[in-house]
Amino acid sequence: MSEWLAGAPWMMLAIMLPLSGALVAFLLPRHSALVGLGASLLTACAALVVMLQVAADGRQAYRLGGWPAPLGIELVADGLSVLMLAMTAVVGVAVSVYARVYLADSPDKVRRFWPLWLFLWAALNALFQAGDAFNLYVTLELMGLSAVALVALSGSGPALWGAMRYLLVSLLGSLSYLVGVALLYHAYGTLDLALLSERADGGLQLAVPLGAMIAGLLLKTGLFPFHVWLPPAHGSARAPVSALLSGLVVKASFYLLLRLWFTFTPEGQGVPLLLGSLGAAAIFWGSIQALRQKRLKLLVAYSTVAQLGYLFIAFPLAELEPALAWSGSVYLALSHAMAKGAMFLAAGSIMTQGGHDEIDELDRVVERMPLTLAAFALAGISLAGLPPSGGFVGKWMLLQAAMTQGSWFWALVIIVGGLLTATYVFRVLGFAFTKSPHEHERHDVPATMEWTALVLALGAVLLGFAAPWALPLLEGVLP
Amino acid sequence: MKTRHAATEPGPVFRIGLALLLFAITAGLALALLAEPVAPGVAGQVEAALGDSGAKNHVTAVLLNFRGYDTLLELAVLTSALVGVWALGVAPDIKETTPSPVLLGMNSVLIPLAPLFCAYLLWAGASRPGGAFQAGAVLAAAAVLYNISCRRPELRLPSAPLRPGIVIGLGVFIATGFGVMGGGRAFMEYPAGLAGGLILLIETAATLSIALILASLFVGGRPEGEP
Amino acid sequence: MSSGILFACGGLGLLAIGIWALVLRAHLIRKVLAINVMGSGAFLLLVGAGSMGEAGVDPVPQAMVITGIVVAISATALALALVLRLANATGKPALPEDRERDLMDSEER
Numbered sequence: 001m002s003e004w005l006a007g008a009p010w011m012m013l014a015i016m017l018p019l020s021g022a023l024v025a026f027l028l029p030r031h032s033a034l035v036g037l038g039a040s041l042l043t044a045c046a047a048l049v050v051m052l053q054v055a056a057d058g059r060q061a062y063r064l065g066g067w068p069a070p071l072g073i074e075l076v077a078d079g080l081s082v083l084m085l086a087m088t089a090v091v092g093v094a095v096s097v098y099a100r101v102y103l104a105d106s107p108d109k110v111r112r113f114w115p116l117w118l119f120l121w122a123a124l125n126a127l128f129q130a131g132d133a134f135n136l137y138v139t140l141e142l143m144g145l146s147a148v149a150l151v152a153l154s155g156s157g158p159a160l161w162g163a164m165r166y167l168l169v170s171l172l173g174s175l176s177y178l179v180g181v182a183l184l185y186h187a188y189g190t191l192d193l194a195l196l197s198e199r200a201d202g203g204l205q206l207a208v209p210l211g212a213m214i215a216g217l218l219l220k221t222g223l224f225p226f227h228v229w230l231p232p233a234h235g236s237a238r239a240p241v242s243a244l245l246s247g248l249v250v251k252a253s254f255y256l257l258l259r260l261w262f263t264f265t266p267e268g269q270g271v272p273l274l275l276g277s278l279g280a281a282a283i284f285w286g287s288i289q290a291l292r293q294k295r296l297k298l299l300v301a302y303s304t305v306a307q308l309g310y311l312f313i314a315f316p317l318a319e320l321e322p323a324l325a326w327s328g329s330v331y332l333a334l335s336h337a338m339a340k341g342a343m344f345l346a347a348g349s350i351m352t353q354g355g356h357d358e359i360d361e362l363d364r365v366v367e368r369m370p371l372t373l374a375a376f377a378l379a380g381i382s383l384a385g386l387p388p389s390g391g392f393v394g395k396w397m398l399l400q401a402a403m404t405q406g407s408w409f410w411a412l413v414i415i416v417g418g419l420l421t422a423t424y425v426f427r428v429l430g431f432a433f434t435k436s437p438h439e440h441e442r443h444d445v446p447a448t449m450e451w452t453a454l455v456l457a458l459g460a461v462l463l464g465f466a467a468p469w470a471l472p473l474l475e476g477v478l479p
Numbered sequence: 480m481k482t483r484h485a486a487t488e489p490g491p492v493f494r495i496g497l498a499l500l501l502f503a504i505t506a507g508l509a510l511a512l513l514a515e516p517v518a519p520g521v522a523g524q525v526e527a528a529l530g531d532s533g534a535k536n537h538v539t540a541v542l543l544n545f546r547g548y549d550t551l552l553e554l555a556v557l558t559s560a561l562v563g564v565w566a567l568g569v570a571p572d573i574k575e576t577t578p579s580p581v582l583l584g585m586n587s588v589l590i591p592l593a594p595l596f597c598a599y600l601l602w603a604g605a606s607r608p609g610g611a612f613q614a615g616a617v618l619a620a621a622a623v624l625y626n627i628s629c630r631r632p633e634l635r636l637p638s639a640p641l642r643p644g645i646v647i648g649l650g651v652f653i654a655t656g657f658g659v660m661g662g663g664r665a666f667m668e669y670p671a672g673l674a675g676g677l678i679l680l681i682e683t684a685a686t687l688s689i690a691l692i693l694a695s696l697f698v699g700g701r702p703e704g705e706p
Numbered sequence: 707m708s709s710g711i712l713f714a715c716g717g718l719g720l721l722a723i724g725i726w727a728l729v730l731r732a733h734l735i736r737k738v739l740a741i742n743v744m745g746s747g748a749f750l751l752l753v754g755a756g757s758m759g760e761a762g763v764d765p766v767p768q769a770m771v772i773t774g775i776v777v778a779i780s781a782t783a784l785a786l787a788l789v790l791r792l793a794n795a796t797g798k799p800a801l802p803e804d805r806e807r808d809l810m811d812s813e814e815r
Binding site: 009012016019027062063064071073119134138153155183186189190208211 | 507508510511512514517518519520521524525528544545546547548549552553555556558559560562563564565566567568642643645646649650653656657664665666667668669
Binding site: 152157163164165168181185 | 721728734741752755756773774780784788789791792795801802
């Protein structure tokens with residue numbers, strides 16, 4: 001039994017389980033929540049098994065249809081892939097558990113949510129394990145369409161606008177990526193990333209397609225100044241959907257960016273410096289916008305813009321300190337997924353309780369829902385990079401990379417960004433302790449919702465302790 | 480509907496800037512396109528493996544066998560788009576107008592021919608250009624023509640068969656992928672002798688789903704009474 | 707060589723036209739059309755570039771285009787359905803400017 005289990009193609013199952021789950025959930029709308037939750041747990045298990053396999057035996061590959069690349073398509077899982085798979089599994093299960101309770105009072109939404117979310121999960125797992133440039137395009141589109149449909153699920157005017165803008169940006173980004181794929185295949189005659197990395201030898205034939213692909217992915221990741229679509233989409237969706245978008249979907253396009261960067265290792269200093277500067281601008285602009293927001297969910301959405309900026313600081317720092325800078329960036333992405341997921345889930349609970357999410361009007365939330373506020377505060381600790389959180393480990397590594405090469409500018413950006421983060425987190429916490437001048441309706445929040453957010457936030461804080469185990473996985477993946 | 484806003488009209492400077500930027504992008508792409516050397520693609524390998532693929536047409540062999548996983552995900556994209564459109568709400572009403580006699584005359588010829596043409600495209604796909612998507616699109620086109628003719632009898636299709644029909648394409652694709660896995664074969668690794676039959680099975684199911692999905696996408700929302 | 711290069715360059719032209727319209731046109735249907743023009747450009751580039759080599763026509767780009775077309779039609783359908791809902795909900799088939807959105811956002815609540 002155990003041998004059979006170990007030999008099962010878990011990489012493929014991590015994609016096909018959610019895909020089949022989506023079909024069944026669509027087919028049986030009345031049981032979609034049950035089917036969805038079951039499929040979520042199975043998918044998470046498959047993803048975790050893939051991680052254990054890679055941790056034990058190193059890089060894994062699976063030939064779909066039995067055809068070797070370049071004729072066929074291979075799934076590939078290395079350390080970077082499995083960290084992303086595990087991140088998706090953890091946040092995905094938390095969101096699934098939360099959504100089952102959160103959506104329980106609107107049966108109409110439940111039936112729509114589960115198939116779309118499972119399609120999205122299948123797309124994410126497929127993207128993290130794809131070893132083929134064109135296959136990545138299809139997964140990008142599956143991810144984009146299901147994410148857009150999830151945003152539109154809430155049905156309100158702002159959500160529809162957010163979804164529309166998001167869809168246009170997402171399609172433009174994918175097409176830009178596709179143009180790059182077309183030129184790469186034309187020049188090198190293969191779509192397999194491993195073969196491409198052997199054959200690509202720089203020059204115009206590599207630079208132009210790579211530029212097109214990176215530009216498209218920056219658009220999808222929402223790096224400043226391409227972030228304008230992000231706050232409306234993430235801020236207007238339902239809370240579990242926002243958690244998925246901010247936590248996972250933007251990370252997927254960032255992962256692909258890293259994957260391309262590691263595959264082709266482009267030379268030159270201009271582009272890394274540009275990406276880093278945009279990242280720094282994103283940190284400041286996003287944080288200042290977050291401070292100015294009146295609504296909690298928009299604050300959290302702008303915080304995503306700022307935190308995404310951090311991920312790009314690694315590009316200029318990787319010139320001299322590749323291992324530290326890339327590990328820091330990846331670790332920040334992981335901890336941001338958990339912290340931001342927890343934050344949006346907590347915001348959803350606060351919104352359910354008070355019927356609104358005006359920050360000024362938060363009415364003694366600390367007395368009414370201490371667990372949720374604790375979740376928000378813990379997530380804030382990880383975002384701001386206080387020890388022992390995962391965010392601390394990531395930022396510390398980036399800071400170390402900056403200090404050892406004497407780049408004081410980047411070190412300053414990292415530190416000031418952390419202070420700004422703490423400021424907007426404390427702004428919310430401050431209002432949560434005081435009494436609001438107006439009376440608000442009050443609703444009971446199911447304990448499951450409060451606990452899920454808290455567990456996820458605790459995970460983000462405790463992630464710091466997992467670093468000695470998780471970071472060695474990246475060895476051999478980083479350039 | 481007039482929705483012109485003075486603020487949304489970009490000025491000439493912006494237009495010139497955009498034109499220059501687009502010119503630079505196009506020139507860059509063209510340079511990369513014309514650069515030498517150009518590597519041969521995998522056409523040779525496709526040719527060599529064609530005998531084992533179960534299809535005589537190169538494109539069909541790539542779509543359904545060598546890169547069948549892409550096609551599977553493509554069907555997932557199509558299905559997820561339909562789920563997304565249904566999630567937006569109930570289908571909007573079509574304004575009933577008297578259809579033109581040209582449309583009705585055309586319908587009486589095209590709609591009965593469509594299933595025949597669809598079956599031919601599906602069958603021909605094995606050895607000539609054709610295949611599931613083309614066949615499904617023809618069938619969906621017939622459904623769209625029927626839909627806009629407004630001469631619909633009160634044919635309230637119950638919702639039950641619609642859902643299974645929509646998922647059957649992807650469902651059969653995944654089930655076949657798992658079904659062939661015995662004996663050390665990988666997911667979707669069709670046994671040499673059975674490949675032709677399995678591909679036809681997958682394509683037939685996919686045709687049905689593609690036709691249903693495309694026709695339902697045209698309607699623009701879920702049917703009334705759909706849970 | 708021959709006609710492939712012509713198709714590929716035509717594809718690049720369509721891409722540029724598509725981006726132009728996507729940026730400048732406010733009406734959402736036009737934006738969706740612009741995305742479709744860009745998509746056709748990308749597909750033309752794929753098949754054109756695929757038939758530029760001496761080895762004859764490569765089936766892989768053609769298969770990629772068929773997959774791409776299905777993806778494009780799915781995206782277009784979702785986009786058009788969204789435009790329809792937006793026009794119904796707000797009375798205009800264009801995206802609001804940021805300021806406008808903020809105003810309507812506060813009105814709604």
